[in-house]
Amino acid sequence: MLTAQLVRSLSREGAQVEIIPTAELDVFQDKFFQGAISLLYRPDHLEELSRLCRSSRLPLVSINCDFDGYPAVCSDDRQGIGLAIDFLAERGHREFAFIGKSLPTASQENRQRFFCEHLAEHGFPPGLVLRIPDAEHMIESVLKLLRRxxxxxxxxxxxxxxxxxxxxxxxxxxxxxxxxLIAYESAGISRFCLPAQTTIRQDFEQLANGAIELLHSDAGEGRRLLLPYTLIERDSVGRPPL
Structure with a gap:
């Protein structure tokens, strides 16, 4: 979704776009580029991209990952998690679980940390945290959740x-x-679940536009744009069962 939005936004600017898989980063040595926007999250891939951009004096902007002092545009995970917890707390919930993916990404680590911090700020009990490698393990993990x-x-x-x-x-x-249940918005899926899922949504268009703005502005090292999430209320949240 974010990749598609980035291509649309760059195309509107009249830019030619090449999507480079992580296995082909060495093309930076063979082709001429005027800038790079990174959607990478693995440290080894980021380090390789950083090395190539520095050696080519190529401006680099990262999306949803602060890395090596480069300019970045990120969704505000602290605000987004807080939005979800506050919405549930207003409806009487006090016992929470966090389900995330077991990826070593800054976003997943931040979301888990902010989840724990927001519960503590509310004075709620520590929540159950489940980090799951893929959807194949979901049933087993949900059964663990239901024991709590x-x-x-x-x-x-x-x-x-x-x-x-x-x-x-x-x-x-x-x-x-x-x-x-509150999920992260998945376009074309969340609203068609039964019941339709209440979600928090990243603004992919603003993430893409923010990255392009930073790329054009010759932003200094460490400049960071934070963009808020939006809560979309549907039918998957009620009051706690009696």
Missing amino acids: TVTAVIVTHEDYGLAVSYALALAGKRVPDDLS
Whole structure:
């Protein structure tokens, strides 16, 4: 979704765009580029890209990952997680679970940290944290969740909202009667789940436009744009069961 939006935004600027897989980063040595926008998250890939850009004196902007002092545009994960917890707390929830992906990304690490911090700030009990490698392990993980007195789940990876909903249905649990759920918005999926999922949404268009702005502005090292999430209220949140 973000890649497609980035291509659209760059094309509107009249730019020619080449999407380079991580296995082909060495093309920087053979082709002429005027700038690079990174969607990478693995440290080894980022270090290689940084080395290539520095050797070519190529401006580099990162999206959703602060790296090596380069300018970055990021969704504000602290604000987004807070938005979800506040929305659930206003409806009486006190027992929370966090479901994320077991990737070593800055976004996933930040989302987990801010989840724990926001619960502590509210004076709520420590939440259950589940980091899951892929959707194939979702049913097993949801069964672990159901052994706890959790009333609300925040799903912090865009690909997992549907899988969590499916696993809960297999376990005989109804959303939101038995468990409330807030997911990260997945375009074309979240609103068609049964029930339609309340989500927090990154603004991919603003992320793309912000990255292009930083690239054009010759931004100094360490400049960072933070963009807010939006909460989309649908049907997957209710009050805790009695």
